[in-house]
Amino acid sequence: MLSTVRFSGLVLGTALSASITVQAQDYLPILQYHHVSASSPASTSVTPEQFMEHMDYLKSSGFQVVDLRSALDDLKANKPLPDKAVAISFDDAYQSIYQAGFPILKERNFPFTVFINTEPVERNSSSFLTWAQMKEMQANGGVFANHTVNHPYMLRKESGESDGDWLARMEKEVDTVEALLVKHLGHSPKMLAYPYGESDRQIRTMMKEKDIIAFGQQSGVVSADSDFENLPRFPAAGSYANLSTLKTKLDAKPMPLLSEKTGGDYATDQPVSIQLTFKEGKYRFKDLTCYVSGQGKATLDWVSDVEVVATADKPFGVGRGRINCTMPDESGQHYYWYSNVWIRSSPEQGYVSEKS
Structure with missing residues (x-):
């Protein structure tokens, strides 16, 4: 595949007043699916008709549908991607991916990645993929990656479990799948999707030490500046399956941030806030909007020309809560996009301490 580089505003010598612009892309939106079925839970499903509509639109x-791992490697190396590059991913090894999604992808020659939890695969559950099906899909653009063995909440300890035993159990969840991928499919792409999108500093450090690129469930666009142990994706199923809103996400750009301060992975009984510091550039700061899940717009306090603090009005309830921020670019044709997730735990859930 030929890719080209953008040299925006490049002037060669003093005699040339024109600029040379060659299209390329230095960021990647990634679509996240689960079921492709009309009979599975609506919140994590697209119907085959919806999925075909999405793929036909691409x-x-x-749009240039690219192999996920290859595109991420290029971004990390500051190599350009094709213009309008996008990647397709699925979480969980559901049988509907093979039955309804794969024929659509194969017909269009679209590469895709499936993050598999191997426990139901190994016990031959009729609702999940078989290794033979995965081999067939692998021969036609499919890549299979790590979603742990049992799909646990990775930050929850079992009753009586020490912090050390918990971390060892999580490492086994990861290593077992890596070994099974190599055994049955010949290799591992060294990518993992966190079940429920949950991770903390210890888990992300484990991924970095194992040289595994990992994904959360916050929305956004990947660039070379992203945290490659907690990458964003755009959910494209359930309430997010509407094509008109999906078009906006496919045209999104990464928020041009120099730094962010989130206060950690866990929310408390106080409203969360996040401080964003922007890179130098010409941006439409007056049009920046941040939304708090279940609450509406966050309060924005500009502490300098390039620093803003977004604060929720109320504390989150138990579970996961988000702040999503968007801002139109200068052209008005794209939105910069950013999202962060916090966990509000309750004592009986057994979450590992943030300080441990």
């Missing part, structure tokens, strides 16, 4: 609109 093809007709000139």
Whole structure:
């Protein structure tokens, strides 16, 4: 595949007043699916008709569907991606991916990645993929990656479990799948999707030490500046399956941030806040909007020309809560996009301490 580089505003010598612009892309939106079925839970599903609509839109609109791991390697190395590059991913090894999703992908020659939890695969559950099906899909653009063995809440300890035993159990969840991928499919792409999107500093450090790229469930666009142990993806199922809103996400850019301060992975009984510091540039700061899940718009306090603090009005309830921020670019045709997730735990859930 040929890729080109953008040299925006490059002037060669003093005699040339024109600029040379060659299209390329230094960021990647990634779509996240689960079921492709009309009979599975609506919150994590697209119907086959919806999935075909999404894929047809990608093809007709000139999107270049790329292999996820290869594209991430290029971004990390500051190599350009094709213009309108996008990647497709699925979480969980559901049989509907093979039955309804794979034929659509194969017909369009679209590469895709499936993050598999191997326990139901190994016990031959009729609702999950078989290794033979995965081999067939692998021969037609499919890549299979790590979603742990048992799909646990990775930050929850079992009753009576020490912090050390918990971390060892999580390492086994990861290593077992890596070994099974190599055994049955010949290799591992060294990528993992956190079950429920949950991770903390210890888990992300484990991923970094194992040289595994990992994904959360916050929305956003990947760039070379992203945290490659906690990458964003755009959910494209359930309430997010509407094509008109999906178009906006496919055209999104990464928020041009120099730094962020989130206060950690866990929310408390106080409203969360996040401080964002922007890179130098010409941005439409007056149009920046941050939304708190279940609460509406966050309060924005600008502490300098390039620093803003977004604060929720109320504490989160138990579970996961988000702040999503968007801002139109200068052209008004794209949105910069950023999201952060916090966990509000309760004592009976057994979450590992943030300080441990």
